[in-house]
Amino acid sequence: MKFAVVVFPGSNCDHEAQYTTETVLGQDVSMVWHRETSLGAADAVILPGGFSHGDYLRTGAIARFSPVMSAVKAFADRGGPVLGICNGFQILQESGLLPGAMLRNNDLRFHCEFVHIRVEHADTPFTRLCTPGQVLKVPISHGEGNFFADPDVMARLERDRRVIFRYSTATGEITDAANPNGSLANIAGICSEKRNVVGLMPHPERACDTRLGSDEGLILFKSVIDVLASSGTVAV
């Protein structure tokens, strides 16, 4: 299958996304500059982490106006799997493809460390191979990952089972101590209403090799490969 990795000025995890999908998992990958108006023949799209447009105005606020985002929206509307990682998640929020917004981490520190996240639901293209309750060890690297949404949106996310990842202990308990940034309900990642767009603050693409501390992020990419291989379509 073919992944498209969108590259914005200031993206800095685009090569990790490429390495994971191309070198580690042997898939075709095209790097798509943000000025492009088409994603080509992509089966899945990754919006990588980084500091698009220098985080000017707000994280992800300028990237949402890049020409390629119209193509990403159209792809998502057709049910295509889209994964937003870190800054990619923030861009999806600013674009309205995912709800909520990121506040500054509640302790005002930039956190760059391994954390544990608990997979809440397996019915998204990026968690298909997971077992609900499974804990993944993945790194975070952000200063603004403090998930916020108003109470109505929070209630809807919980009711519709759209909280996909929560910060947890290594054994899967959801505690305040395991929450690195103050996110409401320990939210580390959510999905869209149709479940094909997934955003998360941790970096699964930086956890693809045990020599780098963990290979537990690979399952997100293997999941979408599995979904597309078994269905032959983008529908989940």
Place this chain on the structure above:
Amino acid sequence: MKARVFVTLKPSVFDPQGRAIVEALHSLGYGQANDVRQGKYFVLDLNVASAAEAEKMAKEISDRVLANPVIESFTVEIDGAAK
């Protein structure tokens, strides 16, 4: 026509930076500082004929771009107009 836009976090949204600043003020001896909310200030230079047009455009720009309605609110002032 100049428009001034002030963007702040909504009152219901915790402002970690404001909290850090107020704590610094307290340690400087300004115990009277009850709270600080940090925000952003923009000056727009708009090529429009009237203050009403400037206000309409500035509000639209603020809503679409300068503020994120999920977490922020804004106020607009037009140069020369007491709003």
